[in-house]
Amino acid sequence: MANPFARLFPALSGRRGVIESVEARRTFRDVILPERTRRMLDDALTQVHSYNLIFRDWGLGERHPTGTALAFNFAGPSGTGKTICAEAIAHHLGKRLLLVRYAELESMWFGETPKNVAAIFRIAEEEDAVLFFDEADAIAARRSTDVSQSIQRETNTTVNVMLQELERFDGVVIFATNLAANFDPAFERRIRTHVLFELPDTEEREQIWRVQLHRRTPLGEDVDFRELAARYAVSGGDIRNAVLKAALSAAAEEGADELKRIHQRHFVGAMEEVVRAKTVMKQSVIESPERQYDSALAETRQMLLQMRTAGTIAAAAAGAALLVAAIALILALMALS
Ligand SMILES: Nc1ncnc2c1ncn2[C@@H]1O[C@H](COP(=O)(O)OP(=O)(O)OP(=O)(O)O)[C@@H](O)[C@H]1O
Ligand SMILES: [Mg+2]
Structure with missing residues (x-):
């Protein structure tokens, strides 16, 4: 079309x-x-x-x-x-x-x-x-x-x-x-x-893990979706990404293709990567260079403000001390005369 x-x-x-x-x-x-x-x-x-x-x-x-x-x-x-x-x-x-x-x-x-x-x-x-x-x-x-x-x-x-x-x-x-x-x-x-649309609970996550695979996908005997579902409270989208990553890393291993299986370690490794990538993304939103620059700028401003305030207080104190000294001098002179 x-x-x-x-x-x-x-x-x-x-x-x-x-x-x-x-x-x-x-x-x-x-x-x-x-x-x-x-x-x-x-x-x-x-x-x-x-x-x-x-x-x-x-x-x-x-x-x-x-x-x-x-x-x-x-x-x-x-x-x-x-x-x-x-x-x-x-x-x-x-x-x-x-x-x-x-x-x-x-x-x-x-x-x-x-x-x-x-x-x-x-x-x-x-x-x-x-x-x-x-x-x-x-x-x-x-x-x-x-x-x-x-x-x-x-x-x-x-x-x-x-x-x-x-x-x-x-x-x-x-x-x-x-x-x-x-x-x-x-x-x-x-x-x-x-x-x-809500995030899935453990039971639903287990089913999502299963639904993301095909009947021809070769799985190792150690694969435990219940454990994966309980361990990682993530979205269906995250599970999808982890499944594809796990399949890629299993496929890239040495050996004959017919013997290749996706094992629990592949799923765990992939999920760890997905979780890590999400954390990095979150941090980069919070800690982007612009934000870091902005917060540095804000800190500098705050410091200047504090310095200015401290300067004002110091100047005021010095002024007050001068005034007291002057009054004391006048009083002393008056006492002498
Ligand atoms: N409830 C679910 N059941 C099965 N698979 C799911 C489910 N949710 C997400 N997935 C998997 O994650 C992939 C991404 O999901 P989908 O694009 O529908 O999410 P979305 O809510 O539209 O997200 P976004 O707001 O980021 O667009 C799907 O293609 C599917 O493989
Ligand atoms: Mg969408």
């Missing part, structure tokens, strides 16, 4: 784009979810099902062509399965998934976002795709009343365009956000269901 985005964003074709049309392959069988998340997702699916029945099969979409889009918000931390679930919904509907990395779209084409959002809805219509706005915190956030900043003005316009498009669109739109709070009230009204 010709890439429809080559038309719209020619510079992006051929690499991980801001917009991607994905053939939905992953299903709900590939996702292990906490009970509460599963229930909320089931609710969303029931709505999708009824929607198809009412608006397609029963023809009500032709009678009521506006305000029929089904908009969901998938909220939760990174690596908890939001993207796979969006793909699984598209798969369930037999549609493609039109994935839009919203934060990148906004930063890449400043000034063009409202126009691009409108164009994306046209493409989703043409492709009859499920529309997925990933990293959509900015669009969901409350519109600001302070429109003096051009960035804020653009955000407000984009939210308005998004709301208009949602009014006209007759398909499924999913937003992924990391924070559930601070929704624009008008936007909130258009969202049918919020699905909260």
